[in-house]
Amino acid sequence: MSKHDVNNVSDAASPLLRTEDEELLTGWGRTAPSMAFVREPHSIEDVQTAIVHAGARGVLARGLGRSYGDAAQSGGATVLRMPSMNTFTLDPATATVTADAGASLDEILTGIVPHGFFVPVTPGTRMVTVGGAIAADIHGKNHHVDGSFGSHVTSLTLIDGTGAIRTLSPTDMLNSNEFWATVGGMGLTGVIVQATFNVIPIQSALMSVDTERGTNLDELMAKMIDADARYRYSVAWIDSVSTAGRGVITSGEHATLDQLTSAKRSTALVYDPKVVATAPKFIPGGLINKLSMRAFNEAWFRKHPKSRAGDIHSIAAFFHPLDGVQEWNRVYGPAGFLQYQFVVPDSAGHVIGEALARLRAVGAPSFLTVLKRFGPANPAPLSFPEKGWTLAMDIPTGVAGLAGTLDGLDELVADSGGRLYLAKDSRQSPEMFRRTYPRLAQWQEVRSSMDPHGVFTSDLARRLQL
Amino acid sequence: MIDALGDPQSVLVLGGSSEIALATVTALPRNRINRVVLAGRASAGLTSAVEELTKSGIKGVVTAEFDATNTASHERIIDEIFDACDIDIVILAFGMLGDQMEFESDPNLAVQIATTNYTGAVSSGLHVARRLRQQGHGSLVVISSVAGDRARRSNYVYGSTKAGLDAFAQGLGDALQGSGAHVMVVRPGMVRTRMSAGLPEAPMTTDAPDVAKAIIVGLRKGKHTIYAPGNLRYLMGVVKTVPRPIFRKLPS
Numbered sequence: 001m002s003k004h005d006v007n008n009v010s011d012a013a014s015p016l017l018r019t020e021d022e023e024l025l026t027g028w029g030r031t032a033p034s035m036a037f038v039r040e041p042h043s044i045e046d047v048q049t050a051i052v053h054a055g056a057r058g059v060l061a062r063g064l065g066r067s068y069g070d071a072a073q074s075g076g077a078t079v080l081r082m083p084s085m086n087t088f089t090l091d092p093a094t095a096t097v098t099a100d101a102g103a104s105l106d107e108i109l110t111g112i113v114p115h116g117f118f119v120p121v122t123p124g125t126r127m128v129t130v131g132g133a134i135a136a137d138i139h140g141k142n143h144h145v146d147g148s149f150g151s152h153v154t155s156l157t158l159i160d161g162t163g164a165i166r167t168l169s170p171t172d173m174l175n176s177n178e179f180w181a182t183v184g185g186m187g188l189t190g191v192i193v194q195a196t197f198n199v200i201p202i203q204s205a206l207m208s209v210d211t212e213r214g215t216n217l218d219e220l221m222a223k224m225i226d227a228d229a230r231y232r233y234s235v236a237w238i239d240s241v242s243t244a245g246r247g248v249i250t251s252g253e254h255a256t257l258d259q260l261t262s263a264k265r266s267t268a269l270v271y272d273p274k275v276v277a278t279a280p281k282f283i284p285g286g287l288i289n290k291l292s293m294r295a296f297n298e299a300w301f302r303k304h305p306k307s308r309a310g311d312i313h314s315i316a317a318f319f320h321p322l323d324g325v326q327e328w329n330r331v332y333g334p335a336g337f338l339q340y341q342f343v344v345p346d347s348a349g350h351v352i353g354e355a356l357a358r359l360r361a362v363g364a365p366s367f368l369t370v371l372k373r374f375g376p377a378n379p380a381p382l383s384f385p386e387k388g389w390t391l392a393m394d395i396p397t398g399v400a401g402l403a404g405t406l407d408g409l410d411e412l413v414a415d416s417g418g419r420l421y422l423a424k425d426s427r428q429s430p431e432m433f434r435r436t437y438p439r440l441a442q443w444q445e446v447r448s449s450m451d452p453h454g455v456f457t458s459d460l461a462r463r464l465q466l
Numbered sequence: 467m468i469d470a471l472g473d474p475q476s477v478l479v480l481g482g483s484s485e486i487a488l489a490t491v492t493a494l495p496r497n498r499i500n501r502v503v504l505a506g507r508a509s510a511g512l513t514s515a516v517e518e519l520t521k522s523g524i525k526g527v528v529t530a531e532f533d534a535t536n537t538a539s540h541e542r543i544i545d546e547i548f549d550a551c552d553i554d555i556v557i558l559a560f561g562m563l564g565d566q567m568e569f570e571s572d573p574n575l576a577v578q579i580a581t582t583n584y585t586g587a588v589s590s591g592l593h594v595a596r597r598l599r600q601q602g603h604g605s606l607v608v609i610s611s612v613a614g615d616r617a618r619r620s621n622y623v624y625g626s627t628k629a630g631l632d633a634f635a636q637g638l639g640d641a642l643q644g645s646g647a648h649v650m651v652v653r654p655g656m657v658r659t660r661m662s663a664g665l666p667e668a669p670m671t672t673d674a675p676d677v678a679k680a681i682i683v684g685l686r687k688g689k690h691t692i693y694a695p696g697n698l699r700y701l702m703g704v705v706k707t708v709p710r711p712i713f714r715k716l717p718s
């Protein structure tokens with residue numbers, strides 16, 4: 001019933017009525033929704049107004065909602081989505097981009113690739129905003145070489161909890177602590193409205209890609225360590241069904257002009273990512289099961305040659321294969337899914353095989369199991385990456401016994417000196433989080449100076465008692 | 467916050483010493499629970515409920531003073547509880563059964579259970595709904611009864627309070643539909659608790675842990691109405707169609 005209908009009956013304002021701007025929000029995994037007042041500010045002043053007039057449930061910035069769990073939602077709060085704060089400029093002389101926080105990497109790539117530049121870090125989807133990229137301090141296939149997104153930001157503008165505008169930079173001693181608390185700070189230090197970051201020069205919009213199969217996990221991991229030194233970009237897909245832990249490593253570089261045929265050279269910087277399909281709106285639960293997963297994993301492994309070098313692929317095919325299918329997160333059905341992503345130090349490589357085995361044992365099928373190597377961490381206290389191995393698995397939430405299995409894995413990860421990625425988390429305990437992010441207190445101190453009245457909060461912050 | 471796997475962090479029980487509610491709290495996945503508020507009238511039963519839940523390993527169990535008939539206090543009490551932290555699951559469990567024969571000889575007693583079971587639930591239920599609505603998430607579990615499905619000679623005062631409660635809770639669920647907050651109505655048959663102690667057993671009588679299990683499954687599935695045991699739905703479907711002259715003569 002709309003407010004209007006009820007008003008015909010009575011003029012009293014019921015606290016149960018819905019208003020036009022309320023929306024049920026979830027993360028990409030489509031679990032645990034909560035209702036919020038969604039506003040779309042058009043200017044810095046709009047953002048300031050929203051913060052100054054925040055209700056008791058506070059304010060949170062949201063990007064494109066590509067975090068899997070509850071990071072970008074906050075029940076009862078004002079959630080600021082900023083699709084119209086999306087302008088950006090490229091300065092080719094300094095190889096930097098200055099972008100509004102609502103600009104997506106998709107928009108930015110479309111703008112800068114034809115000019116011979118590429119973003120310093122891209123996740124497995126280009127449908128993320130600059131704000132979300134900084135707040136989660138995202139990593140890409142080049143982390144072992146280039147680090148995470150925050151390491152390439154030279155300055156950012158943020159509205160703090162009092163509504164004041166702050167310009168933060170990693171090199172300014174007066175505010176570098178605030179800068180690093182914002183990088184990886186999951187929107188809890190303020191609303192980022194603009195950022196300047198370095199971009200990298202490229203000669204073509206194409207990738208030169210080498211593929212190698214590994215018939216078991218040890219072989220795969222050894223080949224990955226070897227690939228570290230040779231490639232800027234590298235990642236492995238693992239067949240989560242196979243007990244051996246076989247997989248496929250794809251590594252690559254931006255293709256240089258001399259790697260291209262003369263036909264391709266003339267269109268080297270043409271960038272045209274295409275959406276191939278949209279997943280159907282309604283998919284019954286249970287479509288993703290052990291059988292379909294086995295078939296998928298088998299086909300994926302077979303599709304890749306034992307080893308091949310110098311294939312030329314598009315940027316979209318190499319970095320963002322899933323963006324070809326819109327709303328693919330619906331294939332998991334109404335119960336939704338989660339992604340379990342952890343990092344452990346190099347010395348705890350055995351945790352990878354153990355995690356795969358335990359999830360196989362409860363019959364948690366994973367389409368997408370991705371193994372990557374991280375380089376060194378940056379100074380951000382809540383940033384996820386640190387030197388070592390990171391494994392990410394997509395798992396439907398309906399699997400029986402999943403909660404206990406993942407709690408057990410948490411223990412193992414924590415005991416090994418590792419941790420979980422907040423942008424993917426939707427279920428760890430506050431104790432697990434506190435134990436594995438030992439610099440939490442340091443971050444909280446900076447955060448309370450930036451948000452003295454506790455305006456910024458999220459469902460994730462409430463769940464983990466941040 | 468409830469997490470992606472449906473595990474709650476906080477629970478509020480109105481009628482904090484109810485055996486059905488305590489069985490439910492005990493059966494909930496507890497790895498994430500850090501707050502359980504047992505709201506009820508001060509009693510030895512309430513105190514020992516805190517001790518028992520705590521002893522069983524549940525964290526953060528506390529009590530709050532709550533009397534269903536003191537409706538003037540509901541707003542303050544419920545606001546205080548929700549101000550302290552978000553509540554993922556509220557179980558509205560208080561209720562009295564009473565004795566039909568006594569009600570007929572002393573209608574004041576009937577008024578008392580009507581006030582408790584119906585008026586008290588309308589008052590506290592609306593305050594809870596307002597707070598769930600404000601926090602944008604959470605479930606309200608209302609313990610109704612099959613006795614509300616059809617009035618019986620032997621307990622029609624109780625039955626009518628549950629019929630009223632049930633209709634209220636259904637409507638409240640509709641009011642909250644799509645708001646992130648959710649209402650689930652539970653219609654148990656006879657359950658072996660102190661409330662039913664001494665009464666002759668009806669068909670399909672269950673124990674509190676069985677009802678608890680049904681509640682937890684229902685919550686996971688986002689159900690609006692459940693029977694406990696589930697098969698009672700069909701039996702009550704038939705019972706509701708029996709003509710009154712015949713129904714009156716059925717053994718109670």
Ligand SMILES: Cc1cc2nc3c(=O)[nH]c(=O)nc-3n(C[C@H](O)[C@H](O)[C@H](O)COP(=O)(O)OP(=O)(O)OC[C@H]3O[C@@H](n4cnc5c(N)ncnc54)[C@H](O)[C@@H]3O)c2cc1C
Nearest residue numbers: 063064065066067123124129131132135138139186187192
């Ligand atoms: C298919 C897929 C693949 C992915 N691959 C990777 C990967 O390879 N590497 C990786 O690191 N991540 C990956 N992710 C996760 C994704 O990169 C991050 O969750 C990212 O933060 C999403 O950006 P967003 O704009 O959608 O932000 P949202 O998900 O909307 O928000 C994420 C966080 O950022 C905060 N935030 C958003 N905007 C602002 C702002 N303007 N100011 C302050 N805070 C803000 C939010 O409050 C929230 O805490 C992947 C996700 C998907 C769906």
Ligand SMILES: NC(=O)c1ccc[n+]([C@@H]2O[C@H](COP(=O)([O-])OP(=O)(O)OC[C@H]3O[C@@H](n4cnc5c(N)ncnc54)[C@H](OP(=O)(O)O)[C@@H]3O)[C@@H](O)[C@H]2O)c1
Nearest residue numbers: 481483484485486507533534560561611656657659661662
């Ligand atoms: N047992 C059954 O066969 C059965 C069947 C169908 C439905 N139900 C319903 O299930 C619910 C729980 O019952 P139960 O079986 O768990 O029995 P129970 O243990 O007797 O629980 C009833 C609870 O209601 C509380 N209560 C009564 N009056 C109150 C008031 N004025 N203010 C606050 N609390 C009050 C009682 O608290 P005190 O300790 O202070 O009295 C007790 O905690 C009830 O609503 C009942 O109607 C029961």
